Amino acid sequence: MTEAAExxxxxxxxxxxxAQPDLLPAAATAMSIIAALSVSHLLNDTIxxxxxxxxxxxKESYGLSFSQIGLITFAxxxxxxxxxPVVGSFTDKRPQPFSLAVGMTITLVGLLLLAWAHSFGxxxxxxxxxxxxxxxxxxxxxxxxxxxxxxxxxFAQSLFQVGGNFGSSLGPLLAAWIIVxxxxxxxxxxxxxxxxxxxxLISIGRWYREQMRLGHTKRKTKTFAGLNLSRGxxxxxxxxxxxxxxxxxxxxxxxxxxxxxxxxxxxxVSVQASQIYLFIFLFAVAAGTYAGxxxxxxxxxKAIIWVSILGVAPFSLLLxxxxxxxxxxxxxxxxxxxxxxxxxxxxxxxxxxxxxVGMVAGLFFGFAFGVSGVASAAxxxxxxxxxxxxxxxxxxxxxxxxxxxxxxxxxxxxxxxPRTP
Numbered sequence: 001m002t003e004a005a006e007x008x009x010x011x012x013x014x015x016x017x018x019a020q021p022d023l024l025p026a027a028a029t030a031m032s033i034i035a036a037l038s039v040s041h042l043l044n045d046t047i048x049x050x051x052x053x054x055x056x057x058x059k060e061s062y063g064l065s066f067s068q069i070g071l072i073t074f075a076x077x078x079x080x081x082x083x084x085p086v087v088g089s090f091t092d093k094r095p096q097p098f099s100l101a102v103g104m105t106i107t108l109v110g111l112l113l114l115a116w117a118h119s120f121g122x123x124x125x126x127x128x129x130x131x132x133x134x135x136x137x138x139x140x141x142x143x144x145x146x147x148x149x150x151x152x153x154x155f156a157q158s159l160f161q162v163g164g165n166f167g168s169s170l171g172p173l174l175a176a177w178i179i180v181x182x183x184x185x186x187x188x189x190x191x192x193x194x195x196x197x198x199x200x201l202i203s204i205g206r207w208y209r210e211q212m213r214l215g216h217t218k219r220k221t222k223t224f225a226g227l228n229l230s231r232g233x234x235x236x237x238x239x240x241x242x243x244x245x246x247x248x249x250x251x252x253x254x255x256x257x258x259x260x261x262x263x264x265x266x267x268x269v270s271v272q273a274s275q276i277y278l279f280i281f282l283f284a285v286a287a288g289t290y291a292g293x294x295x296x297x298x299x300x301x302k303a304i305i306w307v308s309i310l311g312v313a314p315f316s317l318l319l320x321x322x323x324x325x326x327x328x329x330x331x332x333x334x335x336x337x338x339x340x341x342x343x344x345x346x347x348x349x350x351x352x353x354x355x356x357v358g359m360v361a362g363l364f365f366g367f368a369f370g371v372s373g374v375a376s377a378a379x380x381x382x383x384x385x386x387x388x389x390x391x392x393x394x395x396x397x398x399x400x401x402x403x404x405x406x407x408x409x410x411x412x413x414x415x416x417x418p419r420t421p
Contacts, residue, residue, distance in 0.1 A: 030148035034156050036204055037145050038163030043197035044104065044137050045164040047111055047190060049171020051076055051127055052257045053278070054179050054187070056264070056271045061184065062120060066261075066388075070380025073257060076127035077373025081366040083135030088362020091140050095212060098205040100144075101198050103136025108194035115188035131369070139362035144208060146350065146357050153350070154297035157343040162289040165339060168256075169282030176275035229409060234352050240407045241345050241352075242367060244309055247401035248341050249368050251316060253375040254395040255281060255331060262388050267324040277328055284332040288339030295340070301348040301411050308341035310402030320392045338399075342368070348411055 055069050091099065110129030117123045142160060149156035179186050229237065259281060260274035269277070295304055315334040319327055342364075350360045383391050 030150070033148045033204065033207060034145055034159050036200060037141050037148075038159050040100070040104075040137075040197050040200050040204070041141060041160055041163035042167035042170075043193050043200070044107065044134065045167030046170045046174070046193055047107055047167075048076075048130060048134060049168040049282070050111075050175060050179070050187060050190060051114075051130065053172040053175035053275065054184070055257065056260055056274070057175075057180060057184060058123065062123075064120065066380040066383040067377070068120060068380075069257070070377035072124055072127050073253075073376035073380075074373040075124045076131040077369040077376065079128040079131035080135040080138070081131075081368075081370030081373060083132060084139050084362040084366030084369065085359060086362070087136050088139035088143065088365075089359040091143065092356060092359055095208070096140070097209040097212065098202065099136055099140050100201040101205055103133045103140070104194055104197045104201055105133075106136065107133030108191055108198070109133075111194055112188055112191055115185050117184070134369070135366070138365040139359075142346070142361035142365065143357050144204070146361070152297060153347050154301070154343060155294045157347055158289060158294060158340075161343050162286060165282070165286035165289045169279055169286045172260075172275040172282065173279040176272045176279070180272055180275065229352065233409060237352055237408055238349065240404050241349050241364075243401060243404055244305065244341070244345055245364065245368050246371050247309055247398050248338060248345075249371040250375040250379075251312070251334075251395050251398040252285075252338065253372045254379055254391060255335075257376050258379060258383065258388060258391060259331070261383075262392055263324070263327070265388050267327075269324070277331075280328060281331045281335050284335035285339045288336035289343065301344040301351075302405065302408050304340055304344040305348070305408070306402070306405050308337055308339070308344065309399055310405065311337045312399040313397075313402070316396040316399050320389065320396055348408070351411060 052073065055072075058064055058072075059069060087099075090096075096102075107130050110126050110131075110133060113129060114123065114126035117126050142157065145156045145160040146153055174190070178189060256278075259278050260271070263269045263274045263277055264271065312334045315330045315337070319330040319334070322330065346361065346364050349364055350357055353360050379391050379395070382394070
């Protein structure tokens with residue numbers, strides 16, 4: 001594990017329940033802030049989703065191989081992956097109210113450079129810059145959602161996540177409508193989205209600065225006491241959660257990045273039609289996201305993780321062997337079920353390391369981005385050496401890693417009583 005991971009699982013580093021900081025009392029969930037964070041997540045991830053959505057355009061324009069497509073994602077994901085734990089750890093100790101707006105500004109610059117890129121190297125560099133902006137956004141926004149949750153942490157994370165997943169689903173649709181017919185330069189039109197996000201994030205930053213001034217960030221509550229496990233059991237649980245992230249994101253990236261190529265190659269659909277099918281899949285992911293957090297608050301994170309990862313296996317195993325209509329149906333079912341996993345995993349991990357909310361968010365978001373980058377590069381290389389159909393046959397078995405959920409401890413004792421929004 002990394003030094004940051006060792007720090008967050010150290011018993012000495014974990015404050016007691018009485019010392020756990022929370023932004024607002026449990027009865028005062030800041031719904032307007034969580035909703036604003038969800039909207040900003042939608043805008044941020046809409047921009048991010050444009051990168052894989054335009055892969056067919058870039059592949060045709062520059063004659064790229066699947067390996068080069070994978071390297072673009074690798075650069076985008078790894079720049080975000082390496083920075084997110086650092087950002088999360090830093091803001092845990094030194095909160096920066098306007099860091100979200102700064103991160104979105106970096107994303108805006110990367111987006112404009114991507115629109116004007118004229119070589120493979122420039123495309124890779126632009127994608128890496130968009131990833132750096134996301135490295136600032138995700139851990140800090142997730143931490144703010146946690147702090148504004150008022151004890152309803154699963155609900156807050158799901159509402160935050162659902163905005164991002166809806167944004168991810170819009171990327172392919174907007175690419176099909178705007179970028180495919182107009183070309184790479186039309187990516188610049190989406191700078192309007194980034195500018196709108198900057199304005200919204202400045203407003204959120206003002207609210208957070210006021211909470212800091214009032215001393216709410218130092219208020220002590222018992223709404224997030226943690227699981228209080230031994231060091232050994234905490235390490236085991238963290239390791240299992242990280243392996244579950246590997247399972248989820250390797251399979252998710254096979255669909256997100258290579259679903260369009262799979263449909264084009266196997267069923268002969270057009271580029272625009274493939275983008276519509278990708279939008280349908282990602283919309284299903286977004287629609288399924290919200291359920292994981294509230295259900296985790298009510299029934300426990302472990303139960304939701306069981307269902308959300310292992311439950312995908314019947315659909316993933318059948319998908320490579322059916323026709324176009326059933327492929328779309330099975331991908332929708334897989335997306336709906338898989339979507340709830342990350343919120344449950346993230347809140348479970350935060351319960352393992354109370355007091356390290358930003359660091360945990362940065363570690364898991366960063367790890368998810370890193371896994372996605374490695375997966376994209378590895379699967380692209382595998383597709384070049386074999387076929388895109390073989391990639392989907394191999395990835396079909398990944399949800400079986402969900403069996404490791406049996407090694408997780410029970411989390412029922414730290415789940416707060418459900419409240420009506």
